[in-house]
Amino acid sequence: MKRSNIILLITLMVAAALVGTYFLLFHVFDIYSDETPDGTQDVVDLTIVSYGEEDLAQITIINSSNTYVFTYSQDATLDFRWEMEHPTDFEAYPFYAYKYCNAILKIQGTSIMENPDSDISVYGFDSPTARIKYGTAEGVVEFLLGDSTPTGSGYYATADNGQHVYIVDAGIMEDIEMFSVEELASDYLFVNQKALVQEAAFVREGELIWHLRRENRGEKSWIMIAPVTAQAEQTTIEDKLLIDLVNLQYTTVIETDCEDLTKYGLDKPKYELYVQGYGQEPQILLLAQGEVSGTGYLFGCYKGEDDVFTVGQYDLGFLDISTFELVATVAYFAPLVELDSFEYKLGDKNYIITITAVEGEYQYALNGQPVEYAQIVDLYTSGVWVEADEIYLLSVESRDYLTITYKHKDGTQRELSFKSIDEQGAQYLLYDDGFNTGLLFYRTTLAPIVEAISALESAE
Numbered sequence: 296m297k298r299s300n301i302i303l304l305i306t307l308m309v310a311a312a313l314v315g316t317y318f319l320l321f322h323v324f325d326i327y328s329d330e331t332p333d334g335t336q337d338v339v340d341l342t343i344v345s346y347g348e349e350d351l352a353q354i355t356i357i358n359s360s361n362t363y364v365f366t367y368s369q370d371a372t373l374d375f376r377w378e379m380e381h382p383t384d385f386e387a388y389p390f391y392a393y394k395y396c397n398a399i400l401k402i403q404g405t406s407i408m409e410n411p412d413s414d415i416s417v418y419g420f421d422s423p424t425a426r427i428k429y430g431t432a433e434g435v436v437e438f439l440l441g442d443s444t445p446t447g448s449g450y451y452a453t454a455d456n457g458q459h460v461y462i463v464d465a466g467i468m469e470d471i472e473m474f475s476v477e478e479l480a481s482d483y484l485f486v487n488q489k490a491l492v493q494e495a496a497f498v499r500e501g502e503l504i505w506h507l508r509r510e511n512r513g514e515k516s517w518i519m520i521a522p523v524t525a526q527a528e529q530t531t532i533e534d535k536l537l538i539d540l541v542n543l544q545y546t547t548v549i550e551t552d553c554e555d556l557t558k559y560g561l562d563k564p565k566y567e568l569y570v571q572g573y574g575q576e577p578q579i580l581l582l583a584q585g586e587v588s589g590t591g592y593l594f595g596c597y598k599g600e601d602d603v604f605t606v607g608q609y610d611l612g613f614l615d616i617s618t619f620e621l622v623a624t625v626a627y628f629a630p631l632v633e634l635d636s637f638e639y640k641l642g643d644k645n646y647i648i649t650i651t652a653v654e655g656e657y658q659y660a661l662n663g664q665p666v667e668y669a670q671i672v673d674l675y676t677s678g679v680w681v682e683a684d685e686i687y688l689l690s691v692e693s694r695d696y697l698t699i700t701y702k703h704k705d706g707t708q709r710e711l712s713f714k715s716i717d718e719q720g721a722q723y724l725l726y727d728d729g730f731n732t733g734l735l736f737y738r739t740t741l742a743p744i745v746e747a748i749s750a751l752e753s754a755e
Contacts, residue, residue: 341405341406341407342401342402343404343438343452343461343463344400344401344402344438344454345400345402346400346401346429347400348376351400351429352430353365353380353428353430354377354427354429355427355430356425356471358425358471359424359425362381363379363395364379364380365395373490377393377396377397379392395470399427399471402438402467404462405461405462405464406461407459407461408459408460411457411458411459411460415441415457418453418457418460419442420439420453420456420457423440423441424443425468425471425472426439426440427471438453439456440471450463450465450468483544484543484595484606485568486570489541491512491541491572492537492540492570492572493510493571493572494506494507494508495508495536495540495568495569495570495571496569497536497566497568498566498567498569499566507536539610539613543606545595545606546592546604546605546606546607547604550602551602553596553601553602553603554601559594560584560594561581561594563583564583565582566582566593567598568580568582578597579597579599581598582594582595582606583595591607591609592607593606593608593611594606629679629701633705634650634704635649635650635703635704637678637702638699638702639698639744640700641697641748645662646662646674647661647662648671648674649663659671661751670751673743673746673747673750674744674748679701694714694715695713695715696713697712698711699711
């Protein structure tokens with residue numbers, strides 16, 4: 296055999312050996328393959344579905360418990376805009392609906408099948424473990440959770456009926472199964488939406504700390520029966536009080552049909568919460584720090600009932616709120632748009648400021664004579680926004696010092712009487728708390744008002 300042929304033969308044998316080794320290592324033994332034990336390949340983007348709340352009008356979840364339908368409200372004033380539409384035999388729980396829906400707005404896989412089988416029953420999609428329907432403006436996208444994988448570490452999932460098959464972590468079942476209305480139906484201690492609260496009050500160690508009420512459902516115009524009428528403090532009321540009330544839940548039932556509330560301290564409760572929803576009977580919750588309740592928990596029961604449970608102390612942000620902190624230094628505020636006029640009476644001096652809206656602009660008169668706003672700005676601003684330094688019950692004699700009468704466009708009027716209790720002119724704003732428990736006063740300074748009146752007198 297020629298030398299050249301021998302070399303060619305050896306070359307061909309070496310090449311064949313290399314090709315055989317390649318197939319043996321890379322395909323038979325699969326040494327460097329991307330594929331997972333479940334027959335999938337890792338990729339960079341494994342997002343199956345991803346939505347923002349505003350992208351959706353409705354979410355339907357079908358899990359092992361029930362079918363739940365949630366709609367997204369267009370009412371931007373709601374704290375939690377997911378509302379339960381089905382089932383209708385239970386109340387809506389906005390906070391939990393929010394947590395539930397937001398937990399499934401974005402679902403990612405751990406891997407994706409390289410060449411999925413066309414028979415979707417292979418993955419259990421013909422009889423899914425759970426399904427989620429996302430209702431968008433363009434239509435409905437259905438997420439299917441199929442059978443568990445052979446290793447048991449995840450589930451097969453698809454959002455296009457099997458065209459793309461993913462494997463998702465087994466933990467997704469916790470998100471899909473965590474909502475059961477039946478279990479939540481008794482957790483809430485009061486109504487579960489701020490819009491449903493008509494009246495609420497809080498008593499601490501026998502002292503009425505605050506009491507508020509409104510007439511129309513959902514409105515923000517609260518009447519602060521105690522400690523002060525303060526329309527300017529609506530945000531404080533919403534943030535500090537109602538948000539805690541409507542989300543308040545018990546943690547554990549300690550004893551049913553309790554015959555001795557004294558062992559829990561509930562015979563002399565430290566706190567009392569009064570809440571009335573529209574069209575409902577008022578509920579009064581008693582709370583006490585018993586010896587065995589544990590750190591961070593209070594014992595609770597409804598007044599007149601004998602089931603005792605624990606409530607998280609840190610879920611009640613207003614338990615130790617001071618009255619002064621609640622009103623946030625505002626003793627009285629009169630919105631300009633609500634006033635026709637207001638009058639100052641200081642000794643034998645009277646100053647009446649009238650306000651008239653002409654073609655969208657305000658015009659002012661002082662004691663019947665037209666004036667520029669700059670001439671009365673100090674008197675006006677110091678009178679319609681009265682700030683306080685502290686709050687207390689007046690127990691000594693006082694004398695009249697200044698009266699301001701506010702006349703509103705709706706025909707009502709409000710009169711504030713400032714008192715002085717010493718010769719040095721320490722002034723106080725008188726306020727009757729409405730419960731005949733005493734006269735509640737707000738220490739304030741009248742210096743801006745007195746200075747503004749003096750400036751007007753000097754200009755006359």
